Amino acid sequence: MLTINNLTYRIQGRELFDGASVMLPTGSKTGFVGKNGTGKTTLFHLIQEHLAPDAGSIELNKKARIGAVGSGSTSQRCQRTGCRVGRRP
Secondary structure, eight states: OEEEEEEEEEETTEEEEEEEEEEEOTTOOOOOOOOTTSSHHHHHHHHTTSSOOSEEEEEEOTTOOOOOOOOSOHHHHHHHHOOOSSSOO
């Protein structure tokens, strides 16, 4: 289970979260979706305790598993992995 209660976080005076709260039940699968610069990665780092909130609390079940999927366009991924886009090998 993940519980975020009254979370507030600012970066250089810019408020990303102001009193945000959510409770995700054990076993749920959740993703963060949004425009660039809206705080998705920051929230991920807050949940992992890489950053500390300005206010509020985040509680994560010790047995919870967190994963991430890389971002970037297909062509960027293919440059790294050598896959071909739009045609079969």
